[in-house]
Structures are given as structure tokens and as C-alpha cells.
Amino acid sequence: MTNKEKQLAKMGKKQQRLEAGLISEHFPEVSSIVINMKNYQKGINPIPIIRAFNFWPTSYAYFNIECLSRDCVDGGFDLDQVITTMIRCHKELGEGELVCDGNNLSSDHSSIHYKVTIQYNKKS
């Protein structure tokens, strides 16, 4: 893959994010979303990397977390489905595992263990 192709793939993701719209538009009942994850990488580093992401009503409703693998271009962890389902069921806690969805099989693909916490606006 050339540098130009890599750049195009990255731009595609940015575009997707812009088109996703804001959380307040899609999920007006949500006041905050926190994603905590442990990132496991094969081989290189046996110690998981802890990452945390905060989303507010003014954030984009785009829950695709970047993969940390060096060679990974179009991969990532898509929590969109997880979070949308949680909001629909009004669930506050969700937990699970995901594997990078990149299709570059030569790279050292990573996996995550995620914990999602969603807070809802109190109905008055």
C-alpha cells in the first residue's frame, strides 16, 4: 500500500465521522458516554495499553476506535453497534471483546476488552 492510499483511507474515516452527526441529534437522552479499553497487541508488547475515551452530546456519534497496530490502515474497533444497542435498551454498562476489523493480515493485529458506561439525562 502506498502512502497516498494510506492517506485516502484515513480521509475516508474522517468523512464518515463528519457524516455521523452529533450525539445530541441522534441520542438526545444521553448525557455522556465513556469507553474504557484494554488494548492487547500480539507479540510486541504483552502488557495491555489502557485507553479511555469520553463522548459528550456535542461529540460526533462515531464510535470507531483507531487500531494501534503500526501497519493497520483501515482497521479499528467498531463500537457503533454496541453503543446503539445499549442506548436503545437504556443500558448503563456494557462489556466485551473486539478484534480489529482491518484486513491487512500481515500485521500484528490487536484485540481489545472494552467497558462502556453511558449516562442518561434525568427525566424531569
Ligand SMILES: [Zn+2]
Ligand atoms: Zn488493526
